[in-house]
Amino acid sequence: MPQTEKLDESPKGRLSRDVQRKIGQQLRAMYTDVVNEGVPDRFADLLRRLDEKNK
């Protein structure tokens, strides 16, 4: 689509891509932050209890 390409060459288009990239990075960083907290004890305990109950 020639119209879209033209729009993307404008400063506004470049800026918008920069903004999108930053937001994408922030979103993943925010997410990874929580993932890196691992498994809190309450969940390991919960699954252990459920497991023992079924056995």
Next chain:
Amino acid sequence: MPAQDDMREAMLAAVPNLRAFAVSLCGDMDRANDLVQETLLRAWAHQDSFEPGTNMSAWLFTILRNHFRTEYRKRRREVEDADGGYAERLTSPEAQTGHVEFGELREALLHLPPDQREALILVGASGFSYEEAAHICDCAVGTIKSRVNRARKKLAEILTIEIGQETEVEHEILIRRAV
């Protein structure tokens, strides 16, 4: 019973991602932990509905997502009210300083419609394909793609003020874009 041990191990392994998904959806860690706990309890009680060989993580995400949506419908009025509150806070000094931090991003996420929010997180952070995200959200792949696009655009608009302060020129352009 090895199958049950496998199930427990797989559920345990999914917890960190489930928590990250949950807190991105609801914006509150306590509530996110409750969502994950309820998800594990439901998954455990409905182990029979899991098809062996399919993606366990996607199955758990689906349960969490559906549970969140049910809860959300109950709280809808409260969430809709939040938009007005956010507009007020945008003009407060603390909202106008600094870069985009997680707190601001978290808050901005909450101002997306929930179907856009979940689509963006699943594809943009959890690392699911559009096809997997469509399966989790029970909709067409094209619908997920358009929700992700709209979510990205709206998030950029909401966060524009903070990012735009890097340079005056950028600020001006971004503000014009946002208006």
